[in-house]
Amino acid sequence: MKTNPFENHPIPYQLLIADDHAALRNTLALWIGNLFPQILILEAENGLEAIRICQKNCVDLMLIDLKMPDIDGFQVTQRVREICPHTQIYLMSMIEGEAYQQQAKLAGANGFFSKNTMDTDLPLTLARLICEAV
Template identity: 35%
Template sequence: MIDILIAEDQALVRQGLKMMLETEADFRVTGEAVNGQEAVECCKKNRYDLVLLDIRMPVMNGLEAGKKIRELLPDSTILMLTTFNDEEYALEALKNRANGYLLKDGDAEELIKSVKSALGGGLALEDHVAAKIMPTLLEQQKFTQKVDERLTDRELDLIALIGKGLSNQEISATLFLSVGTIKNQISGILHKLELRDRTQLAIYALNHDIQ
């Protein structure tokens, strides 16, 4: 079973998240908190596989709580939740080693999909969140890791566009290829590089300065 802690100051939102998560047989919410300080205290007493933290909470916000919980439970998966699609929040969350940044207006299927991705070692970022922060990360940092020599020029072009936050439809229009072809090529690249999802591929673009 996956034990989950939800920290959210609005009771209705907290209960809604709990109901959505527990539609998955292996998920169970074993802890609830109404602010970041309570979340930290819960993590001092119990072990959680997954911690969901609202960004804006009284007493202690989710970003600060996430930093403290990462020290207490270094192997836990921490996801930040917010209604605000704010670039600075997302960047700060990743800086604090959060495993993802999700908007609360998503549906149950998308929430569970993101949670499973994060639990599997992926970085859970919704496409439009990734689209905002990846260009900023690319501007802030340059890396010189060696690019996998098996990648073709076409694959490098595709990785660069993903790194810039383009959707499959936008990449399709840029490369004059069908969306289906783009999806197939992305799947092939993920398999070749042994990556889990397009967010990890965007991080690959950043780490290898593919533009």
């Protein structure tokens, strides 16, 4: 009888980064990968691709750019929330303001990051979420 050699190994924590700017997306993936090498990082270059990925496999956490050319981060959040109700969803933008944070919550996001402060805010949030998942 054959056995699956990966059967007893848990699926790694999965993070999906959706941003239409490849340089930012790749840099963010490298940075997070260096901070948290135990997680699997997926990338989507637009909102529709992010939704397609989630239709195949619900990830643990998503970082979604607010402004993308096909559909915006609020719309992606609403659609992913329907498909993957347990996915932690955080919107990110260069634009700051309470109105965007409120709109993110109304769309179903768990939080909102300013790209201007992600270097301090994001690692703390990721560490908390990953520790809770383990």
